[in-house]
Amino acid sequence: MSTASLADHYRALTDEQLERLFAARPDLAVPVPSDFSVLAQRAHSRMSVARALDHLDRFHLEVLDALRLVGGAEHRADRKRVLDLLASAPAGTGSGGSAAHPVPDFSVRRVLDHLITLGLAWPDGETVLRLPTVLDEVTSRYPAGLGRPVTTLVEDERTEDLAPVLAALHLPAASQPEATVLIGEAFGDSVRLAALLDACPPEALVVLERLASGGNPVGAIRDVRRPTDPTDADSPVRWLLVHGLLVPLDASTVELPREVGLALRGDAPLGPLHPTEPAPTADAAAPAITPDRIDGAGSGQALEVLRQTTTLLDACAAEPPPVLKAGGLGVRDLRRLARTAGVDEATAALLLEIAHEAGLLARTPDADPTWLPTAAFDVWQATPAERRWVQLAGAWLAMARMPALVGTRDDRDRAIAALSAEVTRSAAPTLRAQTLQVLVEYPGPLTHADVVSVLDWRAPRRGGRRRDEVISEQLAEATTLGVVAQTTLTRYGRALVTGEDPVPLLADLIPDPVDHVLVQADLTVVAPGPLEPTLAAEMALVADVESAGGATVYRVTPESVRRALDAGRSGSELQAFFGARSRTPVPQSLTYLIDDVARRHGGLRVGAAGSYLRTDDPALLATVLADRRCAELGLRRIADTVLVSSASVQRVIDLLRGSGYVPAAEDAGGGLVLGWPEAKRAPGRSNRAVPRGASEISLDRDYLAGAVVAVRRGDEAARTARRAPVLTQQGEADPGAALGVLQQAARDRARVWLSYVDAHGGVTARVVRPVSVGAGYLRAEDDRTETEHTFALHRVVSAIRTPE
Known part of the structure; x- marks a missing residue:
């Protein structure tokens, strides 16, 4: 790579093109590079190139492979050869078409232009595109799944090892490096190579075709030995080895030469291309599900999540679980909390993680910390249900944590605890947003495989088994929260993902809070819907939840009545409460229970x-x-x-x-000690910024424009410095002449090369724009940094006007 030529390319770009570069690769602009040489070095650093590749879709990577294939070891690709190579490749059936067809030329040119915009290729003249050499380090060594040229594979082999190959190919005996040249010429002759492939045994041809079409030209074979004589080829693989169609890398690995792979692929040297992403469609055989049913199912789950979260945090307040020494929540405590809330441990871990992210749960700051709800939990409980849900769902969408990791084992085979640092993953919010974006763009219901196929096309370098598992986990979490129902986004969930306000949509689905209950003869009390906050608080005090759902069932017990009496309620007040709030007659059994406990209480x-x-x-x-x-x-x-x-x-x-x-x-005066049970709370914590990687930096237009201006000024200053006049030694210049130049430059607002004696006694030069000269001092602006400096005139050595 020639950094200078790349810097010249960046220097020739327009401001708009530079802004597009910085927007597409924001790590190049943070911090702003001092000049174009620094920008070029940063753009072709290993980490920056790898980050840029991670954001490319499958077709961009396939076009980049074509550039690498044509560019070879010199990393200089002829544009016309690349276009011809891509034009001959068919589009795969997985790209949305039903049959193979040529890739449109405009699609290829558009992708090439984008790669140039990203700095992953840049023009060297009108016909050549240059590539950064670091691509070989951050991508597969086998572009388009093709092996290395045969000359590269055999150039280090000994003469005696290549003798059987020369004999099998009917080439004259030769020593190295002439043997490599002869073999390269033989494989470069398409007619001769086709005849050699036609002579392959059928079993050997199957091996070659598997390596040529499988995406990896390297195969593992036991006991790789090339026969010493062509007539000793007693197996298909040994026949291929002796004829040079496979080249041994070591005792158990072989590689298919590039020339052989290209010959086997024929008219599709790159294999099938994928210019468009797969477009999943809903299963036509699946029963139709109306949006109203989807929203209804989702809103019911949203209410259940609110209830479960409240129960979990109340349980934390009643019996605060300790914080583990390594941080996080213990397994036994998680199991106890899950049992109290009536959920499994995975759901409990998810809701606790979300509550912690939303600021509703925190650790206490004392010597023996515990997990407690914060004061924000009390405010949250008093807000409408739809706003409570939005606070939880928004925290889940943005949090850089993967709750599904709770209970798994880390690299040291230790269990990962809930609320611990090991659950943090900086890529979580990005992948979560990408997963939900697929559901936004395509109508459901979609299967897990549909979502994976789209994301695999959009970011294939981020693929892998774990990525597919994470997608499944995040879809399950979205279903638990009510964002997704029956593998389809709810309408309010779509609003949440797209940045709109989901509150009005969800508010229309959630029934209005009810102000009454239905008391049954068996001492159960049915709440026919979500209760008003005051009624819900009273019911939590006087009764225990027996079952939750659309209609919550409470049970009144002697213990719950005693709890209400301890809180300051009297027996008559409890009788009046049930009489006023129940739409059914209060049964005698409840009246007798309240009277009996009240009579014995105290x-x-x-x-x-x-x-x-x-x-x-x-x-x-x-x-x-x-x-x-x-x-x-x-x-x-x-x-x-x-x-x-x-x-x-x-x-x-x-x-x-x-x-x-x-x-x-009772107190010291003999009076009963009554009062509402004191709620334990942890101190609130400030909102934390979501951890984001450098690849997720988002720059606004003002920053992009400022970065372009700054890098141009810095580059001009650096180039001017390289053209700076020879500095005079102190005492050799005419101070009077320098003063005159500075005064005239101040009047003209012109730039000058200023030579002055610095604090260390050395002579330094810089380009400045004089503002004023007087009282023994020069005030001047540095265009590059947009800062003003003051220089003592007796330290000025010389001043020379520079062209604008």
Whole structure:
């Protein structure tokens, strides 16, 4: 590669062309290169070229392979030969057509122009395109699946090893390097090579055709040995070896020479090309699914996700799981939370990861950190359902994490924990967006194979087994969240992916919150839809969720009634609550339950002694004292109605409740201690920027235009420096003349070459534009950096006007 010639090519581009280059390869413009030579070096660095190739589709890579094939070792491709080569190649049946047909010339020229725009090829005159040599390092060594020329393969072999090949090809005996030349000439003769292939045994021809059409010209064969005499070729492979149609690389590997591959491919030297991406279509035999049904199924799943997320975070608040020493959430804690929410561990890990990304869950900053909901969780719960969903789905779409990795093993065979750093993958948001974009562009329902085929064409270098698994995982996550239903994007999911506002679309699908419940005789309470926030909070306090879904079923139990009484509700208030909120008559069984628990609630009082236990019923106190289940409290009678214990108040209350009693706490004045259970919360955290790789940088138009101006100024300054006049030594110049030049340049706003003595005593030169001269100082602007500098006039050595 000639960096200077590439720099000249960039220098000759228009501003618009440079902006397109920077937009297509933003890593070239961040930071802005100082001049075109630096830009050329950066554009052909290994990492930058590999990043540019990763964004090319299959047809661009096929055209690039044609350039490499024609360019050879010199990396100089004749444009006409490339166009002829591509014109002779048929388009594959997988590109959207039903039969092979020539690739349109305008498609090839368009791709060539784009490769030039990207800097992956550049013109050297009117007929030649040059290629960066680093392409050989970041791409396959076999362009278009063809092997290396036969002369390259045999040039390092010994004379005695090539003697049988010369004999089999009826060539005169010769030593190296003449033997290589003779073999190259024989394989370069198309007529002679065709005759040799016609003479191949059928079994040997099958081996050649497999290597010529399989995309890899290298094959593994056991015990590769070339016969010492052509008559000793006792197997098809040994026949090919002795005739030079296969060349051994080592004791178990052979390579098909390029000339043989081209001869076998005939009129399709590059194989079938793929100028257009495969266009998947919905299965005609599949039953038709209306958009309303898709949206209905998706919105139901969206409501379920909101409920599950709330349950998971409430469970974290009730019993905060500790943060592992290595970071993340332990397997047992994840299993417990999943069981509480009624979901599998994979779904629990997904929702916890999303909640953490959305700022609803965080680790506490203390010495023994735990995972707790943040204050933002309380705000989130009070917002409408559609906005809560958008916050979760938006966090999932942008997060650089792959929750599906939770539970798998890392490189050191350690289990990957949820909420740990090992789940982070910088490519996750890009691949997630690409996967969903396929669903945006093509009507569903699409299969996993359909999505993979499109992405494999759009970015084949990013393919592989793991990529296909990730696509399947992300489609499953989108279905869990309600973005996708029945392998089709919902309408509000499409709005989310395309950057529109999904709130109005989802709000129309979610039923309005209901303000009533239906109390049943078996102490169950049915919520016929999503409840109003205040009603939902009251129901969570007075009853336990028995089953969730479109209609949530609660069950009222003695424990749930006691929980409400502990929070400050009275029995009469609970009776009034159910009477006002239930659309069905309140059954007597519920009335009796509330009255019974309310009558017994607070019959025992617990205070601090450690703690004490008192009651107005001495018989009840005697029962507690005699109860073996309470023995570990160390209760001791100090009066007919008072017991004391060294255990804490909360410990006494918990054990008594576990034994079937209904105690209540009291303060020092003897009043009941009532109140809503305190919600544990972690400190909120600032919004984090989504980690993005350099390949995902997005530059706006102002930055692109500024980068073009800066690189042109820098290049002009660098070229001017190379043409700088010889600097005079201090004392040799005429200061008076320099002062006159500077004053005139300031009046004309002209540029000058300024030579001055720097702080180290050396003479330095730079191009500046004088602004003012006076009071012993020169103020001047540097056009390249757009900054102003001040120079002491007594340090100026010389000043020479430069042409604009």
